[in-house]
Amino acid sequence: MKGISILGSTGSIGTNTLDVIRQHRDLFQVITLAAGRNLPLLYKQIEEFRPKRVAVATKELADELRIQLMHPPEILYGEEGLIACATHGEVEFVVAALVGFTGLAPTLAAIEAGKDIGLANKETLVAAGHLVMEAVKRNGVRLLPIDSEHSAIFQSLQGERREDILRILLTASGGAFREKRREELKNVTVEEALKHPNWKMGAKITLDSATMMNKGFEVIEAHWLFSLPYSSIDVVLHYESILHSMVEFVDGAIIGQLGTPDMRIPIQYALTYPVRIPLKGGRLNLAQIGQLTFREVDAERYPALSLAYEAGEQGGTYPTVLNAANEAAVQSVLARRLPFYRIEEVVAKVLERHSSISHPSLTDILEADRWAREEAQNMIG
Numbered sequence: 001m002k003g004i005s006i007l008g009s010t011g012s013i014g015t016n017t018l019d020v021i022r023q024h025r026d027l028f029q030v031i032t033l034a035a036g037r038n039l040p041l042l043y044k045q046i047e048e049f050r051p052k053r054v055a056v057a058t059k060e061l062a063d064e065l066r067i068q069l070m071h072p073p074e075i076l077y078g079e080e081g082l083i084a085c086a087t088h089g090e091v092e093f094v095v096a097a098l099v100g101f102t103g104l105a106p107t108l109a110a111i112e113a114g115k116d117i118g119l120a121n122k123e124t125l126v127a128a129g130h131l132v133m134e135a136v137k138r139n140g141v142r143l144l145p146i147d148s149e150h151s152a153i154f155q156s157l158q159g160e161r162r163e164d165i166l167r168i169l170l171t172a173s174g175g176a177f178r179e180k181r182r183e184e185l186k187n188v189t190v191e192e193a194l195k196h197p198n199w200k201m202g203a204k205i206t207l208d209s210a211t212m213m214n215k216g217f218e219v220i221e222a223h224w225l226f227s228l229p230y231s232s233i234d235v236v237l238h239y240e241s242i243l244h245s246m247v248e249f250v251d252g253a254i255i256g257q258l259g260t261p262d263m264r265i266p267i268q269y270a271l272t273y274p275v276r277i278p279l280k281g282g283r284l285n286l287a288q289i290g291q292l293t294f295r296e297v298d299a300e301r302y303p304a305l306s307l308a309y310e311a312g313e314q315g316g317t318y319p320t321v322l323n324a325a326n327e328a329a330v331q332s333v334l335a336r337r338l339p340f341y342r343i344e345e346v347v348a349k350v351l352e353r354h355s356s357i358s359h360p361s362l363t364d365i366l367e368a369d370r371w372a373r374e375e376a377q378n379m380i381g
């Protein structure tokens with residue numbers, strides 16, 4: 001039985017992970033669950049999976065949860081709670097499914113504690129890719145991608161030699177507004193932005209998909225995961241989200257992975273790698289789909305993608321600032337304090353004002369993150 005910790009158990013990736021575990025109770029045991037504020041769902045998860053330790057966002061929520069449960073597990077809160085869940089002695093594998101920069105500290109702690117990681121929380125690699133990858137190497141742990149694109153690339157690379165890779169091609173759906181021109185975005189609402197054409201995901205990643213900042217983050221994530229230069233990472237629009245990404249090799253062969261848009265497939269692959277086990281769910285029927293659509297990405301239509309490439313290439317604390325400014329802007333859009341179409345403008349201005357530090361330490365990263373959020377907030381007003 002593999003001991004599992006799920007950081008972000010009440011979210012979209014968290015609930016999909018629990019669904020995979022529900023199908024294979026003989027293989028996995030939930031040791032810890034960490035969530036933010038959704039007590040009703042966490043309560044149900046505790047009743048069903050009986051974890052030994054849980055964490056929530058605040059002390060008040062921890063107290064409330066303790067009162068609700070007849071036989072409460074150990075209940076912790078805040079960053080310390082997240083770290084305690086990630087590093088519990090019986091945990092072998094941590095599903096990093098928190099959203100945003102909050103995921104960095106517990107993921108690093110899990111790596112330092114020798115746990116293998118299934119990484120959904122891409123912001124961790126965007127904000128501090130070099131620190132995470134150094135820690136992975138030093139501690140000899142596995143960092144397995146859960147993001148569908150990176151899982152597809154990882155699967156396409158099995159048995160291949162690194163030096164035979166020409167480039168990787170990340171596929172992008174284009175998000176909620178792919179049919180709209182940039183000028184038309186001035187009038188869109190948050191509700192419209194939250195309607196992803198193919199995937200049902202958390203609010204932040206859905207907005208990031210609509211700006212394509214999500215794809216920009218994935219470019220940076222791919223750079224770290226597969227040790228490839230940015231010039232070898234390309235993005236192609238693919239409307240149906242069926243071909244989850246591809247690798248082109250030096251001989252012109254392209255290998256990709258196809259599947260229904262169902263996150264349980266890459267989650268399960270990370271949990272069971274290198275073995276595959278059955279998974280109940282919809283099957284791909286290519287004859288029914290009929291055709292797959294691909295288009296080139298218009299860089300002017302999606303400025304967030306160029307911002308991410310630039311920040312990634314420049315390195316230092318630029319990617320940290322890209323992530324933090326975006327997080328602040330997206331939170332403001334979700335709180336109806338900033339129109340959707342201004343996200344990229346805020347991020348670009350914060351990046352412009354930033355003086356990057358090369359080879360940043362964790363302290364430098366925390367400071368750059370704090371600075372960028374403050375700058376973005378001041379700009380948003």
Ligand SMILES: NC(=O)c1ccc[n+]([C@@H]2O[C@H](COP(=O)([O-])OP(=O)(O)OC[C@H]3O[C@@H](n4cnc5c(N)ncnc54)[C@H](OP(=O)(O)O)[C@@H]3O)[C@@H](O)[C@H]2O)c1
Nearest residue numbers: 008010011012013035036037038098099120121122201202
């Ligand atoms: N959803 C997808 O299909 C998908 C695909 C690829 C990659 N990803 C990546 O996976 C990550 C999670 O995405 P998601 O869509 O699952 O997000 P989500 O649905 O918003 O879930 C986020 C989870 O994080 C928890 N959380 C948020 N802030 C917290 C805090 N301060 N302390 C403790 N817990 C906190 C939430 O708890 P509460 O809800 O209880 O507050 C929830 O459990 C993101 O980095 C995303 O980019 C997601």
